Amino acid sequence: MSTLTVELEGGKLAFRPGEELRGRAxxxxxxxxxxxxxxxxxxxxxxxxxxxxxxxTVVFQSPGRQDKRDFKLRLPDGPYSFAGKLIAILWSAxxxxxxxxxxxxxxxVVSPTGKPIEPPALPETPK
Amino acid sequence: xxxxFLALTVQGSWRTIKTYSWERTTCRMLDGxxxxxxxxxxxxEFRPRYSYEAGGRTxxxxxxxxxxxxxxxxxDAEALVTRxxxxxxVPCYVSGSDPEKSxxxxxxxxxxxxxxxxxxxxxxxxxxxxxxxxxxxxxxEADPQTRALSRKSASPMQAAGCLAAFFxxxxxxxxxxxxxxxxxxxxxxxxxxxxxxxxxxxxxxxxTHSDSDGSTYSVDILYEYEAGGRxxxxxxxxxxxxxxGGHAPKEAIVAANPPGTRRSCYVNPDNPDDAVMYRGLSxxxxxxxxxxxxxxxxxxxxxxxxxxxxGGARKPGDATSFARAGSGGAAASAPAGPMQLKTAHPVARVxxxxxxxxxxxxxxxxxxxxxxxxxxxxxxxxxxTCFMVPFVLVGxxxxxxxxxxxxxxxxxxxxxxxxxxxxxxxxxxxxSWTFTGSVSRLSGxxxxxxxxxxxxxxxxxxxxTDHETFAKIPVFESPGGVAQSGSAEVRVPADTMHSFSGGNxxxxxxxxxxxxxxxxxxxxxxxxxxxxxx
Numbered sequence: 001m002s003t004l005t006v007e008l009e010g011g012k013l014a015f016r017p018g019e020e021l022r023g024r025a026x027x028x029x030x031x032x033x034x035x036x037x038x039x040x041x042x043x044x045x046x047x048x049x050x051x052x053x054x055x056x057t058v059v060f061q062s063p064g065r066q067d068k069r070d071f072k073l074r075l076p077d078g079p080y081s082f083a084g085k086l087i088a089i090l091w092s093a094x095x096x097x098x099x100x101x102x103x104x105x106x107x108x109v110v111s112p113t114g115k116p117i118e119p120p121a122l123p124e125t126p127k
Numbered sequence: 128x129x130x131x132f133l134a135l136t137v138q139g140s141w142r143t144i145k146t147y148s149w150e151r152t153t154c155r156m157l158d159g160x161x162x163x164x165x166x167x168x169x170x171x172e173f174r175p176r177y178s179y180e181a182g183g184r185t186x187x188x189x190x191x192x193x194x195x196x197x198x199x200x201x202x203d204a205e206a207l208v209t210r211x212x213x214x215x216x217v218p219c220y221v222s223g224s225d226p227e228k229s230x231x232x233x234x235x236x237x238x239x240x241x242x243x244x245x246x247x248x249x250x251x252x253x254x255x256x257x258x259x260x261x262x263x264x265x266x267x268e269a270d271p272q273t274r275a276l277s278r279k280s281a282s283p284m285q286a287a288g289c290l291a292a293f294f295x296x297x298x299x300x301x302x303x304x305x306x307x308x309x310x311x312x313x314x315x316x317x318x319x320x321x322x323x324x325x326x327x328x329x330x331x332x333x334x335t336h337s338d339s340d341g342s343t344y345s346v347d348i349l350y351e352y353e354a355g356g357r358x359x360x361x362x363x364x365x366x367x368x369x370x371x372g373g374h375a376p377k378e379a380i381v382a383a384n385p386p387g388t389r390r391s392c393y394v395n396p397d398n399p400d401d402a403v404m405y406r407g408l409s410x411x412x413x414x415x416x417x418x419x420x421x422x423x424x425x426x427x428x429x430x431x432x433x434x435x436x437x438g439g440a441r442k443p444g445d446a447t448s449f450a451r452a453g454s455g456g457a458a459a460s461a462p463a464g465p466m467q468l469k470t471a472h473p474v475a476r477v478x479x480x481x482x483x484x485x486x487x488x489x490x491x492x493x494x495x496x497x498x499x500x501x502x503x504x505x506x507x508x509x510x511x512t513c514f515m516v517p518f519v520l521v522g523x524x525x526x527x528x529x530x531x532x533x534x535x536x537x538x539x540x541x542x543x544x545x546x547x548x549x550x551x552x553x554x555x556x557x558x559s560w561t562f563t564g565s566v567s568r569l570s571g572x573x574x575x576x577x578x579x580x581x582x583x584x585x586x587x588x589x590x591x592t593d594h595e596t597f598a599k600i601p602v603f604e605s606p607g608g609v610a611q612s613g614s615a616e617v618r619v620p621a622d623t624m625h626s627f628s629g630g631n632x633x634x635x636x637x638x639x640x641x642x643x644x645x646x647x648x649x650x651x652x653x654x655x656x657x658x659x660x661x
Contacts, residue, residue, distance in 0.1 A: 004273070017660055041277040044632040047593055048582030051629030054277050078660040079627045085595045086582040087632045096275040103275035112661060117624045119578070119597035 002029045004095045004104030006038065013107070014114035017077045025060075025095040026068040027104070033097040036063035040073045041094065042110075046087045063097075081109045081116035088116075130252075132245035139194075140242055146193055146220060146233040154179040154188065154219035154231065159211045161204040161360070169334060169347070170197030171362070173207035179219060181226035188219070188229035201349060201362040206400035209355075286630075291432035298425025304418035311366035312415075318366070318393055318406040326352035326392035326404070328384050329360070333377045336370045344377045345370035348384050352392050354399035361392075361402040367411055372500075417489060424486065468543040468638070468654040473536035480532045484525035491518045535648040539564035541640060545617070549657045553621030558602060558638060561612040569642040569650065574603040576617055576656075578624065581633040598623055602638070609642060619658050626658045 008023040015021060025038050037059040043052040058071040073093065082089040094105040109116055154177040164170045175191050191207065198204055211217060211231060222228035327350060334347040346364040353359070364380065384390070384404075395401035471479075494515055501508045539562045546557040558574065578598035584591055603615035617638065627634040636658045642650035 002273070039277045043276060044629050046582055046632070047584055049584050049631040051631050052276070052278060053629070078625060079629075080624060080660065082624050082627075082634070084580045084597060084624070084634075086580040086593055087634070089627070089629075092276065094275060094277050096277065101275040102273055103277075104273070105276065113622070117622070119623060122596065122599060 002097070002100075002102045003027065004029075004097060004102060006093050006095050006104055006106040008093065008106060008108070014109040014111070015075055016112055016114075017075060017080065017110055019075050021073040021075055021093060021108070022071070023093065023106075024068060024070050025104075027063075027095060027097060028066045029097055029102070032065050033063050034099055036060045036067070036069075036095065036097045038069075038071045038073065038093060038095050040075065040091070042079060042089055042091050044087055044089055046084070048087060075110055078110075080111045083116040083118045130245075130249060133242070133249055136242050136245055140239050142193065143234040143236070143238060146230065147236075149220040149222050149228075149230075149233070151218060152179055152181070152221055153216050154229070156211050156213055156215045156217060157187070158213055159208050161201065161208060164197050170199055171201040171204040172197030173204045173211075175207075175211055175231060177211075177217075177219065177231065179221060179229060181221045181229070186226060186229070188231075190228075190230040192232040192234060193230055194234050199362075199368075201360050202400050202402060205359050205361065206398070209400055287432045287435045290435070291429050294425045294428025294432065296425070297421050298429060301418045301420070301422030301425055305415050305422060307369070308367065308412055308415035308418075311368070312408065312412060314366040315406060315408055318395075318403060320396075321393040321403075321406065322354075322396050323391050324352050324354060324394050324402075325389060326350045326402075328386050328388040328390070331381045331384050331386055331388075333374060333381050334370070343370035343372055344374050346377045346380050348381065348404060350392060350404060352394065352402060354394045354402070359400055359402070361400070361404075363403050365405045365407075365409060366403060367409065371411065420486060420489060464548065466545050466548040468545055468656070470541070470543065470652045470654055473532070473538070473540065477529065477532045477536050480525065480528045484522070484529050487518075487525055488522040491515070491522050495519065531648055535650075537564075538644065538648065538650045539566045539569060539642070541642075541650065541652060543638070543640070543652070543654060545638075545656060549659045550617065550619050551659050552619055552623060552625055552661050555616050555618040557614055558617050559612070559614040560640070562609070566609050566611050568644050568647070569609040570645055571607065572603070572605045572609045572640070572642040572650075573601075574615060574638060574640045576600040576602055576619070577637050577639055578658075579635045579637070581635055583631045617656075621661070625660045626656075 004025070004027040006023060006025050008021065021040055023038075025036070027033075027036060037057050039054045039057045041052060041054040044050055055076050056073045058073060060067075060069045063069075079089050081091055091108045091110045092105050093108060094103050096103045111117060156175065156177050158176040160174055162172050162174050164172050173191050173195075175189060177188050178185055179188060180186075191211075217231065219229055219231050220233055328348055329351055330347070330349040332347045334345045336343045336345065345368075347362055348364050349360060349362045351358055351360050390404075392402050392404050393406050494511070498508055498511050498515060501511070541560045541562050544559045546559075550556045560574075562569075576598070577596055577600075580595040580597060582593045582595075584593075598620070600618070600620070602617050603613070605613075619636075624634050626636055635655055637653050637655045640650070640652040644650065
């Protein structure tokens with residue numbers, strides 16, 4: 001069974017917008033890969049149909065069946081990690097091997113406060 | 128089923144193709160006349176008789192074209208009598224394997240396109256089976272923890288293409304059906320220059336066309352006139368062909384033209400077999416508005432899709448642009464300085480609501496009309512009546528909406544300007560407004576900034592959008608009278624969420640203005656603004 005992992009430098013999991021993401025991707029695959037890359041992306045979860053966007057990618061040259069590579073990715077200014085009532089915006093760094101789209105993932109937080117933005121509850125409107 | 132239809136169609140098409148292997152020769156016309164087919168069709172059929180040489184002897188043929196069964200227009204059959212005049216020598220076709228088989232013309236190869244119709248069903252069926260039986264992609268079987276969640280999102284081009292394709296169906300069908308009215312209307316215009324000749328009514332009937340959906344009717348008046356040196360016959364009453372519901376109007380036309388009536392008809396100077404009795408525009412032509420409405424909706428949708436493609440799926444202020452590494456964010460690229468906030472023009476709102484009401488009630492009206500007809504003719508369509516009630520209620524609400532928007536169009540109208548095109552989290556901007564119209568009618572005014580989550584999702588074949596307001600920030604409140612113009616500061620908290628648009632999910636910030644007018648529709652405006660990350 002294939003194993004893919006992403007480790008971030010210093011075990012850091014919360015990042016400020018625009019910050020650099022450094023880490024190491026390692027993998028042990030059942031077959032020789034055609035390509036291996038690390039992607040940083042956001043996705044939505046919640047009631048709506050999922051949206052997702054890859055914001056930066058590092059493609060490794062000549063990847064082996066068992067390998068380890070360092071990477072550097074730049075985070076954009078947004079969107080912030082968000083935890084609303086209908087929508088959540090989640091960020092991850094993911095190493096993906098093709099064919100088969102096998103992956104290893106590390107969830108992160110992108111926000112100025114180091115925590116997902118949680119809107120405060122609205123005060124009750126008097127009737 | 129598609130395969131059965133395909134087999135039947137191919138069998139018919141094969142007969143057509145075979146005639147193209149027949150030998151071309153010459154035939155001498157012995158006779159040719161028009162006869163009326165028996166039964167319900169009552170079509171006018173050209174019956175030729177000709178002689179030809181084949182297999183070392185002279186033979187006789189009576190086939191005009193394999194598969195030909197006449198025409199509803201007497202003029203079409205009469206034109207064939209002219210073309211294949213007695214004594215003339217014309218080209219014809221004889222089967223090489225059976226010289227007894229012959230024809231003056233061969234079926235058009237265009238008819239082979241009919242094979243495409245069952246092919247569509249076969250393709251859908253084969254596609255469905257292939258989808259059902261094909262092995263599922265490996266990734267769907269994989270553990271979600273080890274399956275890649277990142278994927279390239281559909282490009283704006285793809286989304287716009289799908290939308291344009293969807294609206295193209297409306298446009299093409301609307302345009303196609305409107306041609307049934309537009310082409311005869313063009314002939315009406317051309318016929319203004321046709322020659323007026325006396326004609327005599329030979330037969331006069333209302334023709335009934337029955338099928339499983341009921342009966343429709345058409346005027347069938349056969350008349351005789353002289354043109355091109357001989358007597359000719361036609362049964363074209365007006366250029367708009369086909370049949371429709373409503374027996375009484377057709378009966379009135381037939382009653383006004385009994386057999387023996389002498390009146391004026393109109394003949395095409397370039398083709399004496401082309402004649403018409405009434406060359407005006409009847410009320411039926413107004414039906415063209417229905418397919419034109421569909422074509423209009425389709426065209427509007429296509430234009431919208433192309434504009435969407437041009438601008439990309441994301442507007443300049445959409446926050447997903449922040450997600451692009453190194454872009455510097457949309458805040459950097461957005462134009463600085465004051466920005467006029469666009470609100471919908473009241474006349475556009477009236478026409479928008481009117482269009483929606485016409486579209487909805489136009490479609491609903493067809494079913495209501497059918498339902499009323501059934502009640503009138505003694506039927507008891509209880510199920511259809513119950514089914515139609517909610518649709519009719521929505522239609523009435525839309526009509527109410529038209530009146531509401533019409534009254535609201537006379538309200539004082541605010542023009543809104545924000546001192547900056549974007550407002551960062553923790554920042555502020557000045558909102559200015561100026562009213563046009565009688566502002567003294569307003570008894571109070573409120574402005575607030577509202578942050579809302581919007582989630583769009585599909586359930587079955589329908590798409591829904593849920594909203595959840597997470598912030599409501601007062602900007603201005605005037606409980607008494609309202610000045611012609613004013614301004615207020617819009618302050619966005621630092622610890623909230625910026626604008627975001629992922630396609631299906633959005634975080635929307637909007638300035639909402641409401642002005643109360645006693646016993647009248649209130650002034651309400653809502654304009655989106657862009658809140659950027661710090």
